Amino acid sequence: MKYLTLYIFSFLLVLSNLANAKSRNEEQPNIVFLFADDAGYADFGFHGSKVMKTPNLDKLAKEGVIFTQGYVSDPTCGPSRAGIITGKYQQRFGFEENNVPGYMSKNSAKDNNDMGVPVEEVTMGEYLQKLGYATSYYGKWHLGGADKFHPTKNGFDEFYGFRGGARSFYPYTEKNKPHDELNYLERGFGNFKEHEGYLTDVIADEVVDFIERKHAKKQPFFAFVSFNAVHTPMEATEEDLAQFPNLTGNRKIVAAMTLSLDRASGKIMDKLEELGIDDNTLVVFSNDNGGPTDKNASDNAPFSGTKSNHLEGGLRVPFVAKWPNKFKANTKYQFPVLTLDLLPTFYAAGGGDTKDLNSVDGVDLAPFVIGEKAGRPHEVMYWKKDVRATIRVGDWKLIRFPDRPAELYYVPNDIKEVKNYAAQEPERVKAMFKQLFEWESTLERPRWLLQRKFENMDIDRMDKYRWKNADSKQSSSQISIP
Template sequence: MKNIIILIFALVTISSCAQKKPNIVFLFADDAGYADFGFHGSKVMITPNLDKLAKQGVRFEQAYVSDPTCGPSRAGIITGKYQQRFGFEENNVPGYMSAVSAQDGIDMGVPVEEVTMADYLKKEGYATAFYGKWHLGGADKFHPTKRGFDEFYGFRGGARSYYPYKNPPKEILNKLEEGFGNFKEHEGYLTDVLAEKSIDFIERNKEKPFFAFLSFNAVHTPMNATPEDMAKFPNLTGKRREVAAMTLALDRACGKVLDKLKELGLEENTIVIFSNDNGGPSDKNASDNYPLSGSKSNHLEGGVRVPFLMKWPGKVKANTTFKNPISTLDLLPTFYAAAGGDVSSVKDLDGVDLLPYINGKINKRPHETLFWKKDARATIRKGDWKLIRFPDRPAKLFYIPGDIKELKDLASLEPDRLKEMYKELYEWELTLERPRWMLKKSFEKVDIDRMDKYWEIDKKKEFNVNQKIKN
């Protein structure tokens, strides 16, 4: 009897320890504007749930993605390292690409040799699930359930209707899929459906640690908003009204998940992250990246700096800000360390565990240097200085703290710094793999033109503001 009691006590202790591992919920938006949230000062958007999350945790002032477009940004997040290191340099939307290797169409994806954040968390005993937009390869070998996720509900491609298709597309990329190969259109509005599916997963796994990656396609095109949500913005018109309504739905869906965690008593033992995959494409969905210049697809701050919130009760102080640059590459090591994994044993990551930096145990920047690259375009941020290399003009140099809009090119005033940073950028490029596919040059021109358009708009705005001040 004594031995039985000891055994029961041991099992209870093991179970208790296992439950000390925090649950992880990653709320991930798509193509949202930097300024389109109440916690970033928007007076137009209605985002009460995310605003509340910001007050309950840490808001990161300088959070960066590893690429200003959807697919590569996700590839960096899922692996915790620069996606260019395994050849995922360009977007993976068939039709936009020119293959330069054996990979083409749906065979473009994160190589199966790469270890994902779900792989790492499964090793630590987590139930794992992915909901929404995948965009990391359409072929079966890249399927989420073959990349560490126990469950999947969503679509493999980059964009689809928020409403069910009456005649689903023949290609598998943007069909709704549950599990592996079970294609069936949803009922209702997709943003709400994804939240409901995530909640179901949380309820079924509340007794053990879980990882839910909720990858919304909101607010990516097509511009599909419900009439009910549109009615909340009578003073807006056109795409701006639609993106406001779609953002409201995004916030509502996030709120449902957060409310469920609280209802189930899981809130205190759950890490919640909210972020976005790249800057908003203002010309496509009327998103607003103010006060940042640029947009999706370019290396200006408006293309690569994103909203980022983190809540972890008892671990990070509520209603605080973290001012130093971080990267979404940091998500994988942060999650893995929180799950009890030994990050120091993983030698092939570019991200870091953020917690020691947030709590002041490490009193320096998580990253002294950050890189971006797409074909001939490339960028390096070193400390507070940022160099952008272009294919059609001389490189520019900016001092970010004093010029967040990147309107004051200091290249001619800092020739030695320019040369040093240019060399470091080039040396980093020498460590990368050859791209597995390339963006068609016609689309590369679109990206450059988009950058110039919004850069010029910001220059004019700044000039007008300065003139008013003088007058």
């Protein structure tokens, strides 16, 4: 009788656990992260563009929340992605520079394959796997080319994309194969095979297939959709180019590439609606850094700056989230947020306790968006590259340079960063310098550095593009602070 009772109890416990797991899966939202590459802040209809055609992303913005101050943790591809995938400032584990040829690892000479997110870091995919999610990654990885850094070894059940930082949107052949094998298209681990057609469209098809398969199994899913659009090379289909007869040069091409990005995003969102699961899916759209206006003719208006520098045009990105029955549609969230916040937001949405996260710097945005928490998600935000660094405390932003005095801006009244208050606010500058130094003292040394004598390339780019989008009618004398 004792063993029979124990058996019945164990059986009932198993049934209860299964029921709880089923209930949790039914309640867990699916998560889709649509992620653009090198897009300009102004190049979307929901940000006011009258040139670009982005009806699907505009619809997403209308049905969701626009974060008007969405920031990346770095204005370049690799470090920004390292921050997103871990929820941490990437400098904390030495991922300070872009992991591209021309840089040298302190441990492994010139092999940029060994430049990646340390495998001991817990990724967004790994956290969601723990909650029972089916996880997948599509498109550009750029977080380490060596096998140990591969998506399928770091939290993603499925991978369809390329390990490197940039590649053609059309299939490679023997005649035009890339020098860098990291940019071949790969399905899963080690299965390299080029696609047919235009890659942005192909990625959408792959994501749709994943959604259909996981929905059929009633398993909650997470799809990280890392488009390489609108990064160079500047390539678009003839059909998309024909939609912009009044544009020329790279501006015409980037418009066509943006159209394909929007179409692909729409195809994914349409599938969610077709399957009747859009009401239980959290969809986020963002971008990895400010547009490189000199490379792909992107537009970062109304901000000064471009990819690679610490002006607003390099750091502020489109950031939209739709979560039906949770986030109020057609609204705007005004306080600054970081793409580091995506990991804890996704984890909490899936039923996880953010206290279980391993010392992340991001926060769960949901309580702030729905009004459960007041105030700013981040009172202080940091950026750093070599000796150049930036700190934002509240609405004050200090930029430190290696070769000239720091600059201080009051962002709300000076989004173009033309009025430098450093001379007028010496005590504020001193306090912000101290706070920046204290943060830097907690960081790991960079794992790799550019092998050249220090040149102020990024600083020159900052000056060059400081006035690119500036309104000539606004003078520094017209800018004031409360």
